[in-house]
Amino acid sequence: METIQEPVSNVLKILGEPKAAPDGWRWTNHLVFQEVGEGTLAFNTLTRELALLSPEEFGSPDECLELQERWFRVPASIDDKSSADLVRLVLESLHQRPEHVTTYHVFTTMDCNARCFYCYEKDRARPTMSVGTAHKTADYIVRHCGGNKVRLAWFGGEPLYNAQVIDLICNDLVERGIGYESSMISNGFLFDEKLIKRAAELWRLRQIQITLDGTEGVYNAVKRYVDAGEKSPYQVVLANIRGLLDAGVRVIVRLNVSRANAKNLLALVDDLEARFAGARLFSVYCAMTSEFDGIDIVPMREDATKELSWSIKNLDLRLERAGLLERRGIKAKIPMAQCMADSGGSLTVLPDGHLGLCEHYSEDNFVGSIDSDELDESVVQSFRERGETMPRCATCFEYPTCIRLRKCPFSAKCLPETVALAKTTLQDGMVSMY
Ligand code: SF4
Ligand code: SF4
Structure with a gap:
């Protein structure tokens, strides 16, 4: 057994010595396996240990005592869910939420120059941040970051539709001596040479996510830019991706995969490979889109989800062969929060100065405003409420981190x-770590 990622020592301490196994041993439910050329990778989602097992160890696991000592093998009668509950209870009691807010998702505008059919924001109001609100946003950040470096994420709508407020906030932070760097989710169309330079230098833009929906004809038809003029938006955006990469900005392309465009995306990958293969800062990942009905999440029919999951696996393989697949690795620790909404160190700033916790609640569920230093604790707590477990959680590999x-x-x-897809992503991360 060869350890690739060490287990978390605190978790092993909480679990203690493995008990006797009068009914024999079995693999824990918290394992994910992945065959590789030299054997089988095994990742324990509770202890976070990733190990390579030889064919002999995998075939006759009871011969390898280390597998029992490291909680890969557990007594047959043990309740895996209770072990995970105990670990989470102890870790959560030790966990301290951050004292200062150092991550800000700033919505510069809710307006956008594209008209994608799947956009969940399309029927919402489209306010834009004013100059005054931008200055007050910077002031709020200075008051609440505790002098620490902050991470800014520019969000919209299309954040570049109101790039002047990004300049103002960054200039204010520079003047007040606050360190920062930023990321952005954008369609990438409004960049030009000058703006890319400003993004790299003043905004300290380190990473941008740009969505592509297909090859030139498909992309232009889906995006339906209102300001495209004679230009082909597809060509403009791909040229801007090249410019951003040359300026040292990491570009992550998100492929919005639906059953309608899955085949066309394979052709898009051909084009991306021709243009960007070997570019160190360039990568691509796939995301499902057809679970949106345009406004909200809708349950996908089982056959549709299966077909889409298969298409995504196929695209991932193609991206992998091209060396373009975004590698996510595996987390070394059990996460204590799901995301920005329950982490305690993060806020969204809406165009009118309202503060929120989740980037998908831009019209309600606010926790405060940049004009006040108080947050509404009842709303903060409501974002930390967790759903009930289900019977199938008891045997789910994801349970320790879910x-x-x-x-x-x-x-x-x-x-x-979606759990099956999460498993594939994890297996991909395991191979990447290996
Ligand atoms: S609560 Fe859900 S949608 Fe909102 S930020 Fe977290 S993961 Fe994203
Ligand atoms: S909610 Fe779903 S993913 Fe989470 S532990 Fe239960 S079955 Fe697994």
Whole structure:
């Protein structure tokens, strides 16, 4: 047994010595396996240990005592869910939420120059941040970051539609001596040479996520830019990706995969490979889109989800062969929060100065405003409420790390197909670590 990622020592301490096994030993339910050329990778989602097992160890695991000592093998009668509950209880009691808010998702505007059919924001109001609100946002950040370096994420709508407020906030932070760096989710169309330079230098833009929906014809038809003029938006965006990479900005392309465009995306990958293969800062990942009905999440029919999961696996393989697949690795520790909404160190700033916790609640569920130093604790707590477990959680590999926030529009419901996809992603991360 060869350890690739060490177990978390605190977790092993909480679990203690393995008990006697009068009924024999079995693999814990918290394992994910992945065959590789030299043997089988095994990842324990509770202890976080990743190990390579030889064919002999995998075939006759009871011959390898280390597998029992490291909680890969457990007594047959043990309740895995109770072990995970105990570990989480202790870790959560030791965990301290951050004292200062150092991550800010700033919505510069809710307006956008594209008209994607799947956009969940399309029927919402489109306010834009004013100059005054931008200055007050910077002031709020200075008051609440405790002098620490802050991480800014520019969000919208299309954040570049109101780039002047990004300049103002960054300039104010520079003047006040606050360190920062930023990331952005953008369609990438409004960049030009000058703006890319400003993004790299003044905004300290380190990473940008840009969504592509297909090859030139498909992309232009889906995006339906209102300001494209004679230009082909596809060509503009791909040229801007090249410019951003040359300026040292990491570009992550998100492929929005639906049953309608899955085949076309394979052709898009051909084009991306031709243009960006070997670019160190460039990567691509796939995301499902057809679970949106344009406004909200809708349960996907089982056959549709299966077909889409298969398409994504196929695209991942193609991206992998091209050396473009975004590698996510595996987390070394059990996460104590699901995301920005329950982490305690993060806020969203809406165009009118309201403060929120989740980037998908831009019209309600606010926790405060940049004009006040108080947060509404009842709303803060409501974002930390977790969903009930289900019978199938008892044997699910994800249970030790699974946090389902009641208010999260994406993870509140658990579909077997999305769990299967999460497993594939984890296996991919295991191979990457290996
Ligand atoms: S909610 Fe779903 S993913 Fe989480 S532990 Fe239960 S079955 Fe697994
Ligand atoms: S949508 Fe869900 S995962 Fe995303 S920030 Fe909101 S609560 Fe967190």
